[in-house]
Amino acid sequence: MELVNIEKLLEKYLAAETTIAEENNLKAYFSGDNVAPHLEEYRAMFGYFSANKNEKFTKTIQLKTQKRNWKWLSVAASIVLLVSVYTGYEKNQQQKAEKIYNETQMAFNMLSANLNKGTVAISKLQEFETTTNKILKQPK
Known part of the structure; x- marks a missing residue:
């Protein structure tokens, strides 16, 4: 049993x-x-x-107390901050330069268009003068 x-x-x-x-x-x-x-x-x-x-652990356990070196951590954080500010500044400067370039390009395009209009008008005026001289038979 x-x-x-x-x-x-x-x-x-x-x-x-x-x-x-x-x-x-x-x-x-x-x-x-x-x-x-x-x-x-x-x-x-x-x-x-x-x-x-009945078995027992008799050895002493040594705990490692690590002190964090906050000085190095703050230096590293400062470096990261400086690098990020520098890259942000560079990016901002590049965007400003691109904006100025685009505005200048647009101004040059307007100037070119107006000069082309003036050239066409001058060529018509030149043709009018030539025709007038032929009609009036005046030498140049």
């Missing part, structure tokens, strides 16, 4: 449903000499738990 009870307790233990008292019964059974042959594989597991229960 005890073997059937141990097998049921073992199934409950593997399903993580046992109480502390039931686990103590399993430990007592597997630490004894009369373990059923088909349950021999669990003897090592329960023996390990019993042996390591």
